[in-house]
Amino acid sequence: MSNTHSRRWAHVGALIALAALGAACGGGDGAKTVTAADYSFQNLPKEVDAGTELKLTNASTKEVHEMVVFRIPDGERRSVQELVNLPESQQEAIFGAGPPAMVLVAPPKGGGDVIKAVGDGKLTEAGRYAVVCFIPVGADPQAYLAAAQGPPTDGPPQVAGGPPHAVQGMYGQITVK
Numbered sequence: 491m492s493n494t495h496s497r498r499w500a501h502v503g504a505l506i507a508l509a510a511l512g513a514a515c516g517g518g519d520g521a522k523t524v525t526a527a528d529y530s531f532q533n534l535p536k537e538v539d540a541g542t543e544l545k546l547t548n549a550s551t552k553e554v555h556e557m558v559v560f561r562i563p564d565g566e567r568r569s570v571q572e573l574v575n576l577p578e579s580q581q582e583a584i585f586g587a588g589p590p591a592m593v594l595v596a597p598p599k600g601g602g603d604v605i606k607a608v609g610d611g612k613l614t615e616a617g618r619y620a621v622v623c624f625i626p627v628g629a630d631p632q633a634y635l636a637a638a639q640g641p642p643t644d645g646p647p648q649v650a651g652g653p654p655h656a657v658q659g660m661y662g663q664i665t666v667k
Contacts, residue, residue, distance in 0.1 A: 626651025
């Protein structure tokens with residue numbers, strides 16, 4: 491993971507560590523459940539009303555997955571696929587203006603509760619959002635979750651693995667109206 495990517499996530503590592511201690515899946519009427527698979531988001535709604543709760547489940551028995559949600563600036567017209575494939579320096583201009591709107595982390599199937607690392611699972615601001623998983627391919631789930639619960643760092647948990655799941659196609663888009 492590059493230094494640029496680490497700087498972008500400087501606060502997320504600390505938030506994951508804090509959230510892991512008191513993680514809960516949350517409830518609520520009208521919630522939409524998104525399923526993380528190797529390497530895609532299934533049942534990701536194309537559009538939701540502001541305030542709709544999003545939940546994350548993990549269908550994988552071997553990979554930990556996350557749902558990192560960024561609001562895309564209003565004037566941006568490129569697809570999420572185009573944005574994910576930009577060089578990191580150009581991604582920074584689009585996604586680096588502030589923290590993600592939401593980060594949910596789901597251990598492999600049967601491995602524990604979803605961690606609400608950033609946000610409460612609800613997107614309240616209208617607009618277009620990118621949904622991405624940045625966890626490294628092949629990362630050991632126990633090592634990742636242990637790193638997430640460790641002392642705060644200057645970025646997301648650093649664990650061995652390959653490129654981010656997004657490189658394998660684990661991204662999507664949702665519009666909040």
